[in-house]
Amino acid sequence: MTPAALRVLDAAGRLFYERGIHAVGVDLIAAEAGVTKKTLYDRFGSKERIVVDYLTDRDEGWRVLLGRHLRTAGPDPAARVPAVFDASRDWSAEHGAKGCSMVNAHAEISDPAHPAHAVITGQKRWMLDLFTGLARELAPGRPAESVERLARALMLLHEGALVAHGLNVFPAPFEEARRRACDLITAWTDES
Numbered sequence: 001m002t003p004a005a006l007r008v009l010d011a012a013g014r015l016f017y018e019r020g021i022h023a024v025g026v027d028l029i030a031a032e033a034g035v036t037k038k039t040l041y042d043r044f045g046s047k048e049r050i051v052v053d054y055l056t057d058r059d060e061g062w063r064v065l066l067g068r069h070l071r072t073a074g075p076d077p078a079a080r081v082p083a084v085f086d087a088s089r090d091w092s093a094e095h096g097a098k099g100c101s102m103v104n105a106h107a108e109i110s111d112p113a114h115p116a117h118a119v120i121t122g123q124k125r126w127m128l129d130l131f132t133g134l135a136r137e138l139a140p141g142r143p144a145e146s147v148e149r150l151a152r153a154l155m156l157l158h159e160g161a162l163v164a165h166g167l168n169v170f171p172a173p174f175e176e177a178r179r180r181a182c183d184l185i186t187a188w189t190d191e192s
Helices: 003-019 026-033 037-044 047-073 077-095 101-108 115-138 144-167 173-191
Strands: none
Touching (some): 003 047, 003 101, 026 037, 026 047, 047 115, 077 144, 077 173, 101 144, 115 144, 115 173
8 A cells, every 4th residue: 555545544444433434524534644535536446445444454453463362372272262352452442442343333334235344244253253263172072053152152242342342331341251251161161
């Protein structure tokens, strides 16, 4: 990306997250980025493309941070599951005062035909796949149905913490969800 395109993406990301996607127009993005609308359209083609790139950029950043947490946790899946909640806590402290950008975007973009919809749902499917893989590693011989139930429960705890954080409903939602996830893992592995 050119320096101008990076400025557009940075400005759009900040504005979309703070104000909402529909509330922010290309005029404001261009002004905040210090570029003309022509430059904005030359680099991205449409507001939809900027939205896709904004969400893709956040998802890629999240995956990098999560990968670091998972590597630090080591190979033990019982340590890797809590690391996901720790990563979300750290990400949200720096990038997520208003909650999950994917959940927020989905509130505005629920049409499956919108090009950003695939980014939003793809990120959540990726998270479910991550939890499914971790659940499978916890008890390799467990039936797929049991693994899927645990993965879905972990995903619900994670997503609930993201929403509770964004709404500022109660303090330390990631820590609470992390504790519940560890309790759930202990109970689930004791069943094996």
